[in-house]
Amino acid sequence: GENVEQHPSTLSVQEGDSAVIKCTYSDSASNYFPWYKQELGKRPQLIIDIRSNVGEKKDQRIAVTLNKTAKHFSLHITETQPEDSAVYFCAASLYNFNKFYFGSGTKLNVKP
Amino acid sequence: GAGVSQSPSNKVTEKGKDVELRCDPISGHTALYWYRQSLGQGLEFLIYFQGNSAPDKSGLPSDRFSAERTGGSVSTLTIQRTQQEDSAVYLCASSFAPGTGWNEQFFGPGTRLTVL
Numbered sequence: 001g002e003n004v005e006q007h008p009s010t011l012s013v014q015e016g017d018s019a020v021i022k023c024t025y026s027d028s029a030s031n032y033f034p035w036y037k038q039e040l041g042k043r044p045q046l047i048i049d050i051r052s053n054v055g056e057k058k059d060q061r062i063a064v065t066l067n068k069t070a071k072h073f074s075l076h077i078t079e080t081q082p083e084d085s086a087v088y089f090c091a092a093s094l095y096n097f098n099k100f101y102f103g104s105g106t107k108l109n110v111k112p
Numbered sequence: 113g114a115g116v117s118q119s120p121s122n123k124v125t126e127k128g129k130d131v132e133l134r135c136d137p138i139s140g141h142t143a144l145y146w147y148r149q150s151l152g153q154g155l156e157f158l159i160y161f162q163g164n165s166a167p168d169k170s171g172l173p174s175d176r177f178s179a180e181r182t183g184g185s186v187s188t189l190t191i192q193r194t195q196q197e198d199s200a201v202y203l204c205a206s207s208f209a210p211g212t213g214w215n216e217q218f219f220g221p222g223t224r225l226t227v228l
Contacts, residue, residue, distance in 0.1 A: 001170075031217055043203065044155070073165040087156060093215065099168060100145070100217070104154040111184075 002027040004092050006103025014111050019080050021106045023090035024072040030092040030101075033073050035064060038105075039086045047088075048075070080110045114138070116220035119202050124226045125194055133189040133223045137206030144187050145207075145217060146179055150200045158202075160185065194227045201225070 002012035013019050023033075037045035050057045050064045052072065057064050061080075066073040077084055082096040090103040125131050136206045137144050146158040157171040160179040172178070176195075181187040191198055201224050205217040 034217075035214070043221050045219070046216045049215070091155075099160055100155075100157060102147075102155040102157070105152075 001010075002030055002092055002101040003101045004090060004101045006090050006106055008106060009104065010107045012109045012111065015053070015080060015082060017080055019077045019084070019108055020074060021075045021088055021090070021108070023074070023103050024070075025092040026071065027092070027094075027103075028068075028071060029094055032093045033064070033066060034091050034093070034100075035075050036089045036091065036102075037086045038089065046090060069105075077108075080108075082110050082112050084108060085110045098099055114188050115216050116204055116206055118202075118220040119222065120223060122224045122226075124228065126228050128193055129198060130190065130192045130202055130226065131194055133191075133202050133204075133225070135187045135189070135204030135206075135220055137185065137187070137204070138218055139185075141206035141218075142184070143207045146175075146189050147203045147205065148200045148201055149222070154210075155203065158189070158196070166222050191219045194225075196227045199225055199227045217225075 006023045020095045034049035040043040063076040087105045091100045144161045147155040160168040176192045179189045201222040203222045204220040
């Protein structure tokens, strides 16, 4: 089955700096890669996703890149703000089967 | 509209007891998922229901765990003879129509299970 690894487990940045979280996957058939943000005590929420037919997707300060050959994808947050502090999860899925495999999460701390 | 709801929000039980956790998905969502999140850990897939198809139970950790989904809507996750290692937050999620492009999962608030 699919195995998703996520790094780093914790990340601390200064407000205004960029943050990068990386994930690798093992099943080359996976073709849908969402990212979820989970604030303390709250439920995970989708922030951005990418499908395997594109290499990069941006939404304001957030971007995701995908390298299918290397089987890794990354989340990039620019101009970080304290409200970006949360746990971020990557996931991989087979588009049609919709079974999701999640990474272990990255706790991002943005220091004011 | 209403999001995914789960009940109870917290459950404390004694080792060896059975527990039932309930999930009400968003109306019209055909797919429903159960995950387990242990403290400081990621989301562990448990089971997936899609429409009237047979559920994907490949993530259930033991035969003490079972789930059903009645009428394609409400789902119940049952844990029999609970053990302390079952203590975790159990999250339910639903999505509209897998395979059509509408893959976003909407999560419920979770049920925090504590086994003493």
